Amino acid sequence: MKIFHLSDLHIGKVVNNYSMLGEQEYILKKIIEDVKREKPSAVLISGDVYDRSNPPMEAVKLLGDFLTSLAENDLEVILISGNHDSPGRLSFCSELIEKSGVHIKSVFDGKHKPIILTDEYGPVNFYAVPFIRITDVNNVYGTDITDYTEAFGLVVDSMGLNISERNVLLSHQFIAGANFSQSEEASSVGGLDCISKGVYESFDYVALGHIHRAQGFNGNRIRYCGTQLKYAVNEVNQNKSYTVVTLGEKCGEKLCDIDIETVPIIPLHDMISVEGRFEEIISAELNENGIITENYAYITLTNKDYVDNAAVRLRKLYPRLMSVSYTMREKNWNFDINEADTENERSPFKMFSDFFSTVNNGEGMNDAQMDILNKAIKEVWGE
């Protein structure tokens, strides 16, 4: 049985003031083309469908169009909510929509009615658990658990899995040991939010969402497919994809075979980072539109001094300019020793104002900022 695994669509996301809707619409159309060609039995969307609990109208329309296009094919769509979604809003009309083969599980109620699909090897039971916190588990089961792994373990135990059949889980959680990106915006990175992957081991495949970098555990049977688009500067070198899983027959408690492959996604516009001297960066070759690139560009300048109007000048050649920063290798942290005394002799106020003007293009603090600094100094050192 062939399954497409997507997650973290973050429809409606805005990155550095650029709406990603056009980019998202483009790749979702590509995925629909792949669905028509590859004919998967199910498309799984493992949470963070929207970027916000109250998504903009255009984002709601795009998800609606995507689900409608998916449902026009002979397949089931199973979708859970992530930490960015509003469970209540996402569940709108879910019982009605279910009749079209689109199963939305966004409100955690402790009930587990698997969606069962069948192929020549028998049934595959799909369990869908939306993003949950320990308090959700305690509220539903009347427990007093304080450990995330124990809480999720209770959820899995309550499913009453038949391990002689094939079982697939959709989940949106942070597994201990997973490798974060930057755009997750999780409430806490690691620490208390971690679940030990042991709780997932009874499943034949776990379609995870939450972490934006694709990665797998236990031979990829517990897998984050990652986002389908880059959403942060430290994702520029990641290859984005979705995952296609083909489940074989079950041999005892394990699958005889499972095939897991990634399908690369070519975005409409890529997200890149460029580093170098301003003069070099603006003299790169122009394309047929008279600009350097249509891609979203994070630019880091290695110039010793600030370049006048750098962003304005760069934007003419890089119209999707995300940010301009300086490495300031020579200047950074290295105050002019002729001007400053030793650090110990400079007052905290002088040290901070020097630092402030260094990182602000030579501009000093305004009155309000000086007030804040003075207050902070008083708090730390007294009068």
Ligand SMILES: [Mn+2]
């Ligand atoms: Mn996410």
